[in-house]
Amino acid sequence: MDFAFSNSFHASMEGFYAPAVAARPSAPALLAFNHALAKRLGVVVGKATDQLLGHFLSGLELPEGANPLAFAYAGHQFGQFSSQLGDGRALLLGEIIAPGGARFDIQLKGSGPTAFSRNGDGKAAIGPVLREYLVSEAMAAMEVPTTRSLAAVATGDQVQRERTHPGAVLTRVASSHIRVGTFQFFAAHFGADHVIRLSNYTIRRHFPELVEAANPHLALLDRVIGLQCELVARWMGVGFIHGVMNTDNVAVSGETLDYGPCAFMDRFAVNTVFSSIDANGRYAYGRQPQITHWNMARYAEAMLPAIHAVNPADVDAAKALVDAIPARFRAIWLDEMRAKLGLGQPHKADEPLIDSLFGELEQHAVDFTSFFRALAQLLRGDGDMLQALLPDAEAMAPWIADWWAQLEREAIAPLERADAMDAVNPLYIPRNHLVEAALVAAEAGDMAPWTELLQVVQNPYVERAEWAAFAQPAPVDADPYKTFCGT
Ligand code: AMP
Ligand code: MG
Numbered sequence: 001m002d003f004a005f006s007n008s009f010h011a012s013m014e015g016f017y018a019p020a021v022a023a024r025p026s027a028p029a030l031l032a033f034n035h036a037l038a039k040r041l042g043v044v045v046g047k048a049t050d051q052l053l054g055h056f057l058s059g060l061e062l063p064e065g066a067n068p069l070a071f072a073y074a075g076h077q078f079g080q081f082s083s084q085l086g087d088g089r090a091l092l093l094g095e096i097i098a099p100g101g102a103r104f105d106i107q108l109k110g111s112g113p114t115a116f117s118r119n120g121d122g123k124a125a126i127g128p129v130l131r132e133y134l135v136s137e138a139m140a141a142m143e144v145p146t147t148r149s150l151a152a153v154a155t156g157d158q159v160q161r162e163r164t165h166p167g168a169v170l171t172r173v174a175s176s177h178i179r180v181g182t183f184q185f186f187a188a189h190f191g192a193d194h195v196i197r198l199s200n201y202t203i204r205r206h207f208p209e210l211v212e213a214a215n216p217h218l219a220l221l222d223r224v225i226g227l228q229c230e231l232v233a234r235w236m237g238v239g240f241i242h243g244v245m246n247t248d249n250v251a252v253s254g255e256t257l258d259y260g261p262c263a264f265m266d267r268f269a270v271n272t273v274f275s276s277i278d279a280n281g282r283y284a285y286g287r288q289p290q291i292t293h294w295n296m297a298r299y300a301e302a303m304l305p306a307i308h309a310v311n312p313a314d315v316d317a318a319k320a321l322v323d324a325i326p327a328r329f330r331a332i333w334l335d336e337m338r339a340k341l342g343l344g345q346p347h348k349a350d351e352p353l354i355d356s357l358f359g360e361l362e363q364h365a366v367d368f369t370s371f372f373r374a375l376a377q378l379l380r381g382d383g384d385m386l387q388a389l390l391p392d393a394e395a396m397a398p399w400i401a402d403w404w405a406q407l408e409r410e411a412i413a414p415l416e417r418a419d420a421m422d423a424v425n426p427l428y429i430p431r432n433h434l435v436e437a438a439l440v441a442a443e444a445g446d447m448a449p450w451t452e453l454l455q456v457v458q459n460p461y462v463e464r465a466e467w468a469a470f471a472q473p474a475p476v477d478a479d480p481y482k483t484f485c486g487t
Contacts, residue, residue: 001056002044003106005065005094013201015194016186020070020091022059023112023122027156030054031126031168031447032133032454034150041173042099043150058153058169059091059111066093070114074188075181075248076298078282083188085181085248086116089124092177103205105177106150109170125165126154127439128484130450132170132259134438138430138457139256144234145227146256147174162484166443175255178202180295181248183302192305199306206253217306218314220252222321225296227254229325232292233333236285237340238426239265239368243275243483245283245291247298261483264429266474268361268368274432274483289333293325340372341403342379342421344410353402364395367473372425375403379418426460428467432481433474 010017030050038045045053055061062068070087077085090109097103109132110124133149140146150171159167178198186194199217203210213219231254235242242249243261251257261275270286278284283291300322307314337354338346361371366389374386378400390396407417430453438450456470463471474481 001046001048001053001063003063003065003094003096004042004044005063005067005106006097006103007065007067007094008103008205009092009095009201010067010069013197015190016182016198017069017071017092018086018115020068020087020114021112022062022068022091022108025058025060025153025155025157025167025169027154028054028058028060028169029154029156030057031130031152031154031442032149032451033057034137034148037148037150037173040098041096041104041150043096053151054153057108057151057171058155059108063093068093070116071177071182072116072185073179073181073248074185075179075246076184076295077246077248078278081184081188082248083185084116084118086185087114087177088117088120089114089122090172090177102175105172105174107172107174107177109172110155110167111169121159123155123157123159123167124170125159125161126152126168126443127165128260129168129170130439130442131262131435132172134435134450134454134457135259135262135430136172136256137454138460139238139240141458141460142234142238142426142429144238144240144256145231145254147172147251149173174251174257175253176202176205176251177257178205178252179248179257180250180252180299180302181246183252183299184247187302187305192309195302195306196309199303202252215307215310215314215317217303217310218317218321221300221303221307221318224252224254224299225321225325225328227252228292228296229329229332230254231256232288233329233336235288236333237336237424238429239268239285241265241272241274241283241285242288243273243278243283245288245295247295250295250299252299263432263435263481263483265368266432266481267365268358268371269365270358270362274481276482276484289326289329292329293322296325297322339424340421341375342412342417343406344412347406347409350406353399353406356399360396360399364390366390366396369426369429369431370471370473372421373427373471376418376421376425379407379414379421381414423461427463428456428460428470430457431470431472431474433478434470436481 068091072086093106113122155167157167158164210219249258263274273281273284377385441449
């Protein structure tokens, strides 16, 4: 297998990482390989057998040109600042340039301890690895910006968590692993020079057009804020709950990063939280926009030395950018919701309609994903799906009437509108009960349910009769779903 690595970080960013060596897995075995992604990235598989892929993508053998290293970073975890985190269970194999010219990091996650592991073992268990693979690929299929998954390899070793689990390594692909916490690390330990270097590197790598800005660091802050608002609006639109929105898990590229205890909401409840470690609901569904505001304020703080160095007066501009986040987010989120509801051009009457939807969904415990598909069915003259989601025929009737009235402002044929809605509202998401069943089977050695679920969530929009069960909400009497970190 050939990655044709083209590494840039280690040469220009000395001091921002530590060299790393992967642990030797005792019996690597390929669990999954993303051939479509490999092709898009220009990664040449050639005649490599699954066995050989397993060797390269577990850390047993180093592919040609790899230069493994672990990044340093800090971060606010549940609001508390930790000045020393860093990749404790991940190592960058190297960077590649895909056929379109875009640069990507290829990282192994769960490949053993690094200089930043503190007391951790540097390993990952098979369940969280396969969860990240599945959910990140589902997100990509829904066009939510995200890191991707190239492979999952069982190591043949046991990993000790609350009990022992089979170990595994995930090959993660990201447009970079530069986090808000990366900036925080250098702001906290070294000050302006290092922040400027990292900012310049980030601009060259992700946003070269900003080099010409009067204050490129301020322009970077503006861009990162915009991307985070867009990302979280997409999360809200698909009912995704990240679960650990610590600043070390926020990628400045605007990609969803670090899938841990994440999950999708079933029945709508704004305070939904699945993570067992989030007792206070800091990262609940409805809090994700506020947390983004908070995280971007921390990012602005880390960027201030660089912004100030170019022009001290721009510190006020940075503050204004942060203060504007709630309004900026809301505008993007309203667009997201308009598309989901089949509303066309913005109109003042659609804001109260959108705002009042969530109380209705919560009151009637409506399955969030199915609801938007049911609205499209209604446009096709079929009210059965909606009725099945609601407790009685009158539930939500006034809201539905109001929605219908809003639609009539624009002369778009109902069928055309229904198709447009179905193209943005997924029918198949990684539903918690399905993910759980697939992971339990995989841990017991049966990959078939996981492989089938992956195929379903990679095709989220077009209904298929044989996949009917995958669109069903969890049984009403299912236990409350809990997710655990321990990737
Ligand atoms: P996370 O909550 O997954 O974002 O991880 C927070 C920090 O802990 C990151 O620096 C991780 O690299 C590190 N970490 C998490 N699990 C482990 C582990 N098993 N071994 C070493 N470091 C870990
Ligand atoms: Mg993390």
